[in-house]
Amino acid sequence: MPATNPRPDVVTAERAGRDRPTEDRIFTTPDAVIVLDGASQPEKTSRDGGWLAEQVGQHLRQLLTEHPRADLTDTLAEAIGHVRDGHTLRPGSGPSTTVSIVRWTSDDIDVLVLGDSPAILLTRGGEIHQVRDDRLSRVASDQRAELYNAVRRRGGFGFQHVAEWTALVQAQQRARNTPGGYWIVEADPEAARHAVRASWPVSDIAAVLTMTDGMDSYRVPASWTAAFALADEHPTLLVEAVHQAEENDADGRRWPRSKQHDDKAVALIRFR
Numbered sequence: 001m002p003a004t005n006p007r008p009d010v011v012t013a014e015r016a017g018r019d020r021p022t023e024d025r026i027f028t029t030p031d032a033v034i035v036l037d038g039a040s041q042p043e044k045t046s047r048d049g050g051w052l053a054e055q056v057g058q059h060l061r062q063l064l065t066e067h068p069r070a071d072l073t074d075t076l077a078e079a080i081g082h083v084r085d086g087h088t089l090r091p092g093s094g095p096s097t098t099v100s101i102v103r104w105t106s107d108d109i110d111v112l113v114l115g116d117s118p119a120i121l122l123t124r125g126g127e128i129h130q131v132r133d134d135r136l137s138r139v140a141s142d143q144r145a146e147l148y149n150a151v152r153r154r155g156g157f158g159f160q161h162v163a164e165w166t167a168l169v170q171a172q173q174r175a176r177n178t179p180g181g182y183w184i185v186e187a188d189p190e191a192a193r194h195a196v197r198a199s200w201p202v203s204d205i206a207a208v209l210t211m212t213d214g215m216d217s218y219r220v221p222a223s224w225t226a227a228f229a230l231a232d233e234h235p236t237l238l239v240e241a242v243h244q245a246e247e248n249d250a251d252g253r254r255w256p257r258s259k260q261h262d263d264k265a266v267a268l269i270r271f272r
Helices: 049-066 072-087 141-154 162-175 189-194 224-233 235-247
Strands: 009-015 024-029 032-038 097-104 108-114 119-123 128-131 196-201 205-211 264-270
Touching: 009 024, 009 235, 024 049, 024 264, 032 049, 032 205, 032 264, 049 072, 049 097, 072 097, 072 108, 072 189, 097 205, 097 264, 108 119, 108 189, 108 205, 119 224, 128 196, 128 224, 141 162, 205 224, 224 235, 224 264, 235 264
Parallel strands: none
Antiparallel strands: 009 264, 024 032, 032 097, 097 108, 108 196, 119 128, 119 205, 205 264
């Protein structure tokens, strides 16, 4: 008889950061979890990061349901191209989103990360492995410093320092999907070729946490081992712990950022 894929437990939790719909998305298939974090933009538009996350996530779910063993890079490239062509998007002028895909077979766990939505793995021996794409944090350093200095001097968040926040977003856009910059889901399928990939034998892994960056900015809980333990009770407890950390930094001076509460989404995948 052919080997069957393991059937892990998948539990998710989400919370919007502000009084508007979240721009994070979680999609699942029988063999995969897909987490996306649409980027916030200074200007209001119906095609924001959340819209793009929804479009790309829906197509990824369809493709990975129909072709569960397809190459993840090729699948992401196809999804980006489909959304670009279906909505006449132009590279450099539209919304963007991160994506993190965790897919399992009877033999392996494959992880793809593009943008700052990491996947954290706990081995059966208690080791922690992290799959990250931190290239966004390495661009627009001058503009980021200007924004964070404004927050530290005057309090508040990026949305309250519009000139500095807009300058940061524009500098990041200029570096988007360029050599030496960073790669992200937007309107260029080539970005998928620059994703961070990793794989482990499924027998080695006890659990995986995959999440948006709103869950990954404050070292709360203090260790990933503690985060797995809290999420094992229920991922909502992990979400609320991070939300409370933001609440305790009400003026943004400890952790300068664009908004007090970021959208949060997390999926816990437990392998038996």
